[in-house]
Every structure is written in structure tokens, then in C-alpha cells.
Amino acid sequence: MITRRKLLERLGHLGGLGATFSAMQALGLMSKARAAGMPALPPTLGKGKHVIVLGAGISGLVSAYELEQAGFLVTLLEARERVGGRAWTVRDGDKIEMNGEETQTARFSDGAYFNAGPARIPSFHTGLLGYADKFGVPLEVEVNSSRSAYVVADDGTKMRQRTAVNDMRGHIAELLSKAVSQGALDQQLTPADKEKLLPFLRFYGDLDEKGSFAGTARSGFDALPGAGPTFATSYPPRPLSALLANQQLPMTLFDDVFYMQATMVEPVGGMDRIHAGFDRNLKHPAVRGAEVTRIRDTAKGVEVVYRDKGSGVMNTVSGDYLICTIPFPVLTSIDTNFSKPVKQAIAGVVYDYSNKIAFDAPRFWEKEDQIYGGITFVGGPTSLIWYPSAAIHSARGMLLACYASGPIAADFQKRPIAEQIEYARGVVEKVHPGHGKDLANGIAVNWHKIPYSLGPWPAWNPAQAGRQEGNIDTPAFRLLQKPDGRIYFASAALSQTPGWQEGGIASAHYQVTALAARVTAQAMVEPRYARVAA
Template structure:
């Protein structure tokens, strides 16, 4: 009798573990080539008799719980807050904001107005998190990440705000003219062949909207001073801004914002707030998701893992035991928990502080839409960095205007100001961009992530260097990503190359799941059936 592909894969998995089965599926063409970054394919009974306790209910914890539950593991998740999601946090009317050293804030937004205190956009190439949106039936809409009607303006300067369309297109026109002059004068003859020059000059004319003499005299791309209208009302553009004025504006670099790979269209957001992703996981996971469970101790032993936690409501202390633990708690928070980790692991965890990031939102009538700004960002630099306009609820009466989203060293100093002063600075920036409308800003909300309990920062600062993405080769990062010697696995966006993005949490969780699946799959193959499951994974 012939061997079916299904039976063949089961046998491969039994003898070689998850990794061998995965490789076989790839070889047989049963997985797409991009599947290396997707969730491991596991049998529904792979985790039968095995238990996992997951510490932290952010996106990484939820992905781990969702997938391991479906592979037959007994899963328990502990979350210190009264909500799931971690940094995925949407503020609505009635939401409470607790910050270390500050009075609590209670949100009083109108119905339908919300603020994504953490992540607020989903790049189209983040297939991991978008895949869960599809699975969990989380409805998405386009997030307008860039508007040519928005502004760039050096905060606090005497300069007038410049429309993004003028900054982009006037700069492009001047550069195209300069390059065309260099080509025509033979300055690039060593770099360009005659054929190249003959092709480049027409391109530069189109690229910069140059005139017949290859000069830049302005362009409709930068906007009209007279709009086209009925009969003989022709549209006319104004004179370009001088190149020296553009170059002296420190926010000119913001015109390249949407060219960054993480910011390129198309961007998405869940309808109704980013926490709809969290709600989707919560609907789908059947295992215990225990909230208000503050982890106090973690003990990694040869026979299993024991986690002691305190119920923050009743004060009762309880213990959860399991075969494995997955720790997604931010490292600077984990460093304060009593553990028996190896000295090198403890040192690595303790070496990673949190970074700084602040958001300030206001409810307001949608005055920005009268300036043709529908979504997108005005860049101002300084302490507040930007003003971000809402993409949802267009043409409704009121919306949430984000008047500050700054990170890094400036954010640290800004968070040291009183909340009243932070709000005043943010209002002042709006006054500079939209004079007179600062008086319409109401119901302010301040989120200093360095003060948020159980986060104490938006993302890690390995080696004192923060950032939402980059090439991380820090020794602590490398060590904590290794296959553990014991039964505790570390997982989370902070252990990915995208620590500021939910995609990093998803991909780190997938890697953790793969390691556990491989370990369990191999142990099942070499362990006699009479041996206990706890010993089987030793």
C-alpha cells in the first residue's frame, strides 16, 4: 500500500521533530517560499500532555497562546494589567491612564473618538500581523499615513509652515535643474556615456517639471495660487521657494518620510481602534487568560517551571506550574522579578533599559479638514516631533488630533515636564501650524510610556540605543534569542529586529513556537511511551 503525503509527514515529524517535517513540507512544495517567517505547521496533538505558562498578554503572548493551544498544549497566560494587549492600547471614553509619579487620567472622549496610545498603523508588508487580522476577522481600513496637504515647520521658528507638496516638489525641481546643468556642462562625463546623457536629460525634465531651457520656474505639483475653475479660469502655480530656504529648514528631511520602507503606502488600521486585534485574539483563545496577575517569582527547574503571581485585585498569591514558560515581559520590568535564571541570563536582562516615547492627544472639531488635510502628518521636530491627523471618521463632527509623538532623548526630557506643561507645549505647536485653532483643543490625554506600569518604556534601548527598528547585534539580544538550556523561553518584539512594531512580536512568537515544537517533537520520538511527559521534554 502506498504511503500518503500526510502519513509520510507524520513519520518525518516523529523521527526528526518539527524542523524535519517543516523542511520536508517546503521540499514537497506544500508551503509558500515566504513561510519561513510564518507560523510553524504543527499537528493538532503535538502538545498533548504538555503545558505552557505564558507571562505577558501583549501581542507576542497572545500569538504564542493562540498557536500552542491549537497544537494541543495546555496553555495558561498571566497578564499583570486588567486588559490584554500590552502596548496595543486604545483609549476611549472612560479609559484610565496610570503613570508612575503622576495623577491618574480618565479619558472623556466623545462617542466614536479614540486614541491609539501605542501602535497606530500596519504596513502592508507586515504579513504576520495582517495574517492574524484575516484569521481573526479583524476589519481593516486604510490608514492615511502621508498627506501632501500637511506641513513641515521647524517648531518655534519664525518661518512659516510649508505645505508638504511644496517642500517635496520644489526640492525635486531644484535638484533636477542642478543635475541637468551638471550633465550639460560635462561635469559627469566620466560617469555617464553619451547614450546615458541623452536618456537622463529628458527624464530630469519630467522628474523636476523643468521648462524648455531645463530651468525650474515652479510647478503645479507644488500647488495652485489660483485654482482652475469654470470658463477661462486657468489654474496657476506660484514661484518656487528658494533652494537655500528649503535647505535651511531642518524639517526638510521629513519630505522623505513616506519613502522609508516601514512607512510606505499602503498602510492599514483596524476599524474602531488597534485593540480590535487584541479583541480578536481574546475571542479565539479558549485557554485561561488571567488578568491582574502580577508575576512575582519564576523558577526554572529540571522537572518544569513554577511561576508565582499576585492577584492585584484580591492580593492573593498563587502558583502556576507547567512544562515550559514563555516570558514576553519587557526586559527592564523582568529584571525586577525574582528568578533563578543563570547569571549570564540575569545580567543580560538587567543590561537593557527601556527607551522613551510620548503621545499627547486632543479631541477637537475637524478644523484641519478645511485645509484639505485628511490623515497624514505635519512634521515639526523639537520635543513633540509631529502632529498626526486622524484617518477615520472623515467629515464627521469631531476627531482625535495627536499633537505629540516623540521618542528618544528629547522625549526623555519632555516627559520630565509636568503634564500641564506638556499639554501647553503641544497646544503651542498646533497654534503655530493652525493659528487660532489651538483654542478648540479639548480633553487632553498624555501618555509617557516610560511611566506606564509593566512597560516602563515603549521598546528596549539595547546598549543605550533605542529605536523602533534597526540592525541589533547587542550581546544581550543575541544571548536571549538562543535556544534555552532550561525550560524558560524569551519572546517578544524586543527580541526581534523590529522592537517597535507588532510584526516583531508576531515573528518572535513564531520563532519561539518553532523551538518548542522542535523540542517536543524530538522528545516524543526518542522517549518510551511509559515515561512521563514532564521527563519526556527534559
């Protein structure tokens, strides 16, 4: 008779961890994974087992927290003096150190901060939002799109986004309405469809009774309505040719992208508040300033050597398993005994470029332009101007004057830091004349130069420069999903959304679940006396 233990043992030999875990679920020995998140693990599952987690970014923090909840002893090592990884909130007095550059020191007004990494959370990122709720981290709305902001053409001409959006809708609706009325689409539309479509187009484009677009109040008022018989007048419609001449016109569809749709949120006081929440709730908080120099997978377990950056003392920690969340460009410089295919896969991962530049400034954009949050799209090497959503009508705010990725960011980060900052200042001056001088204490962050990161996310699909979401499926990507002996790899880089924290959470859940399955399977096939001894 084949016992469940023998069955799982054979499945483990034949099909690996995935088959074992699936079988355990089918046998009712493991909770089935929910649509989002990871299965609930027994609180004593990891008793007697020690897991080392490398890196206290979102994947490392999630891994450490969930493993501790399942009864594992966890040692979390972080090279930086802070947790959060790419989720880096810069405050007054903080140092910005970049390879090959002089150290910058943030000098911000009271309460001001700059999210140098992630700065917004989509409403469907329930993993990150769930942890924020669990740890009591207050959130506020992040105004990701403002129709009062601008799209700026290469020649410097600008128009309000509300004008670009609604005038373009009007012209498109008029053209389609004429095509329908003239029978140009009779092969595609039934008479009943035409009868319903034409009224919709009149409403969609705010067309007149003849189906023509003569302008719309949706695009804003030339004269505002006032008291008594002071009537509002609309702007005359922008010609279609003028709309099409604006190279940033496609960015009016920015908030139609699923990842960018309202409602977006942000933690009150900075993105790193969520990561601090993780650290507060760990039984053993992250060991900071621990620079890993050596990783070994042995027959008996794993061993990590790290240097305490404060004292210079070398320390060694041993465990049963290891979850590594160190960015791959950094990992290549660490002495490891990974298998040859894994080493080659890690060495072959090329990271993208991304830059941010921020200024502390009086809120002229609110008083003069009625812009409350949102983004003005300028193109070029700085790409955009991003206005703060927090502390509206306070005296000052952090204005993001550059957030660009891909090849343009790779070229721009070659410039001296002072030149990058002054270029961004000049772009703001062109959009908001007279206010370039108001921008104080500029800070530039080139992610490719940031120690312990060396880039924002992998360029898994280099042909789609600047796009980090997609159908990522390369041999290296697949290989690194699997453990190399006792070592597991987790990070946003190993998800389908490398540029989002939710991807890092998904990867951590995946690897913690795989490790839990392995420990459970081993416990079922080990002799009873071995389990007691452990």
C-alpha cells in the same frame, strides 16, 4: 544500526534544539518553515503538556494561540486588566496611570479613541494582517502621508509638503540637468545615457525647454482653476535657500522609508481590536489582573506565583514549560531563578523613551487646511502633529499633537503632565492659528512611566537614538533568543523590529517553533511507556 530516534537524540546532545529541529525537517518529521510565519504544527503535538505564558501583549497572545492550536494546555497570565500590552487603545472613561503621576481620565466624544501605542500597520506586515483576517477584524486605510500637511521650520515658518517636495525636485533636477549639459558628468555618463537622462530630468523636475525650473503646478495653485476662462496659476517656486533653511525638509522623505510606505492600514475602532480577536479565539482566555511575583524553573517543570490584583490572593500555577514576554525592565523586579548570565543580560537591557499627547477636537484641519490624515512635522520635543484618518468629515476627531522618541522624549517627560499638554497645545496653535483653544481633554502618555511596560522598546543601538530598527546583534540579544532551562523569552524586543508588532509575532513564532521541536524530539527519545503515561 542507528535508528532515527537515536540519531535525533545524539544530535540533541551535540547540536542542541536547532540541530534537532533541522534534522527533523530533513527527515520529513516536521513541516519546513515558510518564508513568513511558522511551520504548521500537528494539532496533537502538545497533548498532555502545559505551557504558562506570561504577558498578553502581541507575543504572548500569538504564543498562547499557536500553542493551543498544537494541542498544548496554555495558561496566559496578564498583569493588566486588558490584553494588548503596548497596543493600547484609550477610550472615553479609561484611566491613564503612570508611575509618579496623578491618574488621568480620558474624556472623549462619542466613538473617539486614541491609540496610545501602535497606530498603523505596513502592508508587508503579513503576520499581523493575517491574524486580523483570520479573526475577522475589519481594517481601513491609514493615511500616513498627506501632501497637504506641513513641514515647519524652527522659526515657525511653514510650507505645504507638496511645495517642499516638488520645488526641491525642480531645483535638484535643474542643477543636475545643467551639470549634464555642461559636460560635468561626461566621465560618468555615456552620450546615450545623457540623451535619455535629460528628458527624464525635465519631466522629473517639471523643467522648461531650457532646463530651468520656474515653478510647477505640482506644488499647488496660487489661484484655483474655475469656470470659463478662470485659469489656475501656480505658486512661484520657493528659492532653494528657503527650502534648505527648513530643518524639517528631510521629513518630506518620511513616506519613502520602507516601513512607512503606502498603503498603511489600521483596525476599525482601534488597534486593540486585533488583540481582542486573539483573546476571543483562545480556548482559555487571558487571566487578567495577574501580577507575577515569582518564577521558578525546576527539575520537573516550571512554577509561577502571581497575585490576583482584585482580591490580593496569591496563586501558584505549575506547568511543563514557560514562555515569558514580560518587558525586561519589569522582569528585573520579579523573583526568578534564571541563570546568572540570563539575569545579567536582562538587567543590562536599557529601554528607550517615547511620548504621545492627544486631544479631542473639531476637525478644523479638514475644513481649513484640506488635510485628511497624514502628518505635519514640527520638530522639537513634540516632533509632529498626526491627523486622524478615520471618520473623515465627522464632527470631531483625535488629534495627536506629540509623538517623539529618544533623548528629546527623555527630557520632555520630565516636565509636569499639565505642562506637556499645554506645550503640545501651543505647537498646534502655531501651525493652526486660533485653534489651540479648540483642543479639549488632552491626554499624555509617557511610556517610560507606564506600569508593566517601563518603556516602548529597548535601545539596543543607543548610538542610533530614536531608531529601533536595524542590525541588532549584541551578546545579550543573542543569549535571550535561547531557552534558559524550560523558560523561553519572546517579544518584539527580541526581533529586528522592536518597535513594531510584527516583530513580536516573529519572536513568538520563533520560540513556539523551538518549543515544538523540543517536545517532538523528547517524544521520540522517551521510552514508549513514558509517553503513554504522559
